[in-house]
Amino acid sequence: MALRYALLAALQEEPATGYELTQRFRTYLAHVWNATHQQIYRELGKLHDEGLVTAETIAQSERPDRKQYRVSEAGETALTQWLATPQPRPATRDPLLVKLFAGDNLDARVMARELAELRQQCEQRLAAYREMERTWFRDPGSVPRRYRLQYLALRRGILGAQSWLAWLDEAEREFPSTDDS
Amino acid sequence: MALRYALLAALQEEPATGYELTQRFRTYLAHVWNATHQQIYRELGKLHDEGLVTAETIAQSERPDRKQYRVSEAGETALTQWLATPQPRPATRDPLLVKLFAGDNLDARVMARELAELRQQCEQRLAAYREMERTWFRDPGSVPRRYRLQYLALRRGILGAQSWLAWLDEAEREFPSTDDS
DNA sequence: TCGATCATGTAACAGGTTACATGATTTT
DNA sequence: AAAATCATGTAACCTGTTACATGATCGA
Numbered sequence: 340m341a342l343r344y345a346l347l348a349a350l351q352e353e354p355a356t357g358y359e360l361t362q363r364f365r366t367y368l369a370h371v372w373n374a375t376h377q378q379i380y381r382e383l384g385k386l387h388d389e390g391l392v393t394a395e396t397i398a399q400s401e402r403p404d405r406k407q408y409r410v411s412e413a414g415e416t417a418l419t420q421w422l423a424t425p426q427p428r429p430a431t432r433d434p435l436l437v438k439l440f441a442g443d444n445l446d447a448r449v450m451a452r453e454l455a456e457l458r459q460q461c462e463q464r465l466a467a468y469r470e471m472e473r474t475w476f477r478d479p480g481s482v483p484r485r486y487r488l489q490y491l492a493l494r495r496g497i498l499g500a501q502s503w504l505a506w507l508d509e510a511e512r513e514f515p516s517t518d519d520s
Numbered sequence: 521m522a523l524r525y526a527l528l529a530a531l532q533e534e535p536a537t538g539y540e541l542t543q544r545f546r547t548y549l550a551h552v553w554n555a556t557h558q559q560i561y562r563e564l565g566k567l568h569d570e571g572l573v574t575a576e577t578i579a580q581s582e583r584p585d586r587k588q589y590r591v592s593e594a595g596e597t598a599l600t601q602w603l604a605t606p607q608p609r610p611a612t613r614d615p616l617l618v619k620l621f622a623g624d625n626l627d628a629r630v631m632a633r634e635l636a637e638l639r640q641q642c643e644q645r646l647a648a649y650r651e652m653e654r655t656w657f658r659d660p661g662s663v664p665r666r667y668r669l670q671y672l673a674l675r676r677g678i679l680g681a682q683s684w685l686a687w688l689d690e691a692e693r694e695f696p697s698t699d700d701s
Numbered sequence: 702t703c704g705a706t707c708a709t710g711t712a713a714c715a716g717g718t719t720a721c722a723t724g725a726t727t728t729t
Numbered sequence: 730a731a732a733a734t735c736a737t738g739t740a741a742c743c744t745g746t747t748a749c750a751t752g753a754t755c756g757a
Contacts, residue, residue: 423627
């Protein structure tokens with residue numbers, strides 16, 4: 340359900356094609372809502388059928404046509420209505436934690452490797468978030484409200500990554516790495 | 521995919537009926553993997569068809585029969601194999617963060633209320649986790665490995681909740697609550 | 702007497718994943 | 730010459746959600 344509203348919000352910031360939206364979701368929306376291009380195209384189609392977005396086809400020589408979408412009035416109404424509805428928290432479903440319930444079937448070395456990879460991933464993400472923080476939100480007070488809210492989402496990404504790193508400190512004690520590389 | 525292995529792990533700890541498993545998933549597995557009874561029954565059926573679990577029907581007078589499942593050898597093999605395979609991290613999909621991208625369509629009072637509710641939820645969970653920590657893992661060093669690993673999962677729940685509370689401290693500054701109640 | 706608990710399921714639907722498909726241009 | 734980028738989609742499948750269904754017992 341939320342994907343469509345994420346699309347509407349993104350389009351409201353600036354009209355875009357499915358392709359461009361896919362990129363936004365991959366980059367600065369990745370810590371908020373994940374979606375592949377298939378899902379995005381499908382949902383854009385539905386939104387168009389329902390009149391929540393309008394589409395303008397821009398012919399290009401030597402390239403497939405681009406379909407630029409923008410939010411319609413009906414779309415804005417729908418978005419506002421959704422925003423006013425409290426959303427349930429997403430359920431936790433983490434395969435890594437599932438593994439911890441398998442007891443002695445779990446191989447410590449395999450696990451150590453998986454934790455090491457997770458640590459690397461967290462550190463990379465954290466660095467990327469910090470980079471965004473530096474380039475766009477150096478002085479959060481002077482940023483217009485719209486972007487200050489996005490900064491909050493980024494802060495969530497940062498705090499989330501840090502909290503995983505803190506957990507990894509604890510978890511790695513249980514799975515001592517043999518440190519081969 | 522991971523649900524089946526969560527079930528196998530849970531059954532390995534102790535054979536159980538679908539009903540009992542549902543309860544475990546609702547209580548001490550909620551911070552690891554969420555699943556409803558419908559999903560669990562469906563998956564148990566498949567696991568049984570595939571021979572990864574065996575079922576023993578226990579007739580009861582005046583109550584529906586209980587079907588007690590236990591992991592078969594094939595099931596244990598499948599579990600071990602899965603454990604050795606690195607699992608991709610779950611994707612982030614958070615409707616609350618999506619809302620932050622809707623800019624001025626977002627009503628501050630509505631948002632303040634949603635944040636307050638989230639805070640309450642986090643605090644409740646944290647208290648429940650702390651309670652588990654106190655009752656089962658007062659002295660983690662003396663606990664057998666199997667349960668020390670489960671303690672790690674609990675630690676993840678605790679750190680996760682704390683990190684959300686830290687974020688809420690920041691977020692609430694952006695949505696000052698009018699404090700009516 | 703009403704709701705919770707015990708104990709199992711079926712069915713329809715919504716949402717997300719994976720694979721396949723096309724085809725030109727630009728970069729390595 | 731190969732791979733990545735631009736730009737769009739279809740189709741099958743798997744997983745998760747929601748609604749519906751049954752029926753007895755036990756505690757408030």
